[in-house]
């Protein structure tokens with residue numbers, strides 16, 4: 447091939463490889479037997495000539511790597527992730543390296559995991575499963591693993607972008623929950639959806655669902671029974687959920703996080719879980735992956751899974767394909783397909799900026 451494209455990890459499916467090969471690229475996949483590659487490992491992979499790299503969210507794409515990629519003649523880098531807090535976009539710009547991410551294909555899959563964690567926490571599925579396996583079940587009891595009924599409760603969404611909105615629709619329509627959301631952008635499409643569904647329920651003689659756009663994040667924390675976090679991780683959202691904000695939440699609330707770990711102060715969360723046994727949490731992400739803060743793994747009111755929100759076959763193949771197209775497009779001289787630098791045309795489709 448005329449171009450050399452490197453992938454720092456084997457990725458699902460073959461479509462992404464075929465796409466690149468058909469367009470004259472030689473694809474090199476790193477098969478090092480370690481989960482997380484160091485900057486040095488990646489510099490070795492880049493070598494003397496490399497036109498583009500597909501990388502992972504566990505890698506630190508900063509000045510050092512972009513400078514190495516630039517020296518090797520590289521023009522493009524794509525994260526195989528929608529989040530790109532591991533990428534220093536300014537450093538990439540400095541070397542005229544385009545950066546891509548993989549939104550869209552993971553929206554529903556991620557929202558479905560947030561919904562799964564919500565239900566699992568509400569109905570104490572993991573605790574109950576452990577109880578069965580431990581041979582503790584002696585027969586039906588009125589008090590055994592009583593959880594929360596979601597119907598008629600309020601779901602709070604912080605960050606109503608693609609994923610947050612998809613999750614909100616699932617919880618409203620699937621479980622007849624009322625919605626309160628906080629986002630700098632108004633999501634008229636989401637509001638219209640809840641209004642229309644509310645009208646449908648009313649016409650059928652049922653209690654209608656309602657929506658409210660909160661004027662602060664605190665309002666969501668105070669009022670919601672189930673809260674799911676969907677912001678982008680940046681300086682403004684680091685430890686968004688801290689000790690003070692945890693204290694604002696209802697004692698029996700459920701908190702779900704499928705965004706990025708540092709959005710929650712995990713040490714404060716462990717204390718809060720310990721002091722409030724009825725408070726429950728479902729976590730896909732952690733402050734310092736792959737580690738959990740001391741005590742978290744012992745909390746019965748926490749469900750923890752290893753950053754699998756986008757892990758469906760269709761989505762992972764889609765992410766790999768989109769990452770390949772990002773890199774290929776730039777190599778061929780087109781604008782990168784999904785560029786987080788650019789205002790995303792899909793993200794706030796029916797939204798208007800804050801007044």
Ligand code: GLV
Pocket residue numbers: 503526527528529530552756
């Ligand atoms: C996964 O966490 C992603 O950002 O795609």
Ligand code: GLV
Pocket residue numbers: 528549550606607608609610676793
């Ligand atoms: C991420 O894709 C989001 O905007 O929710």
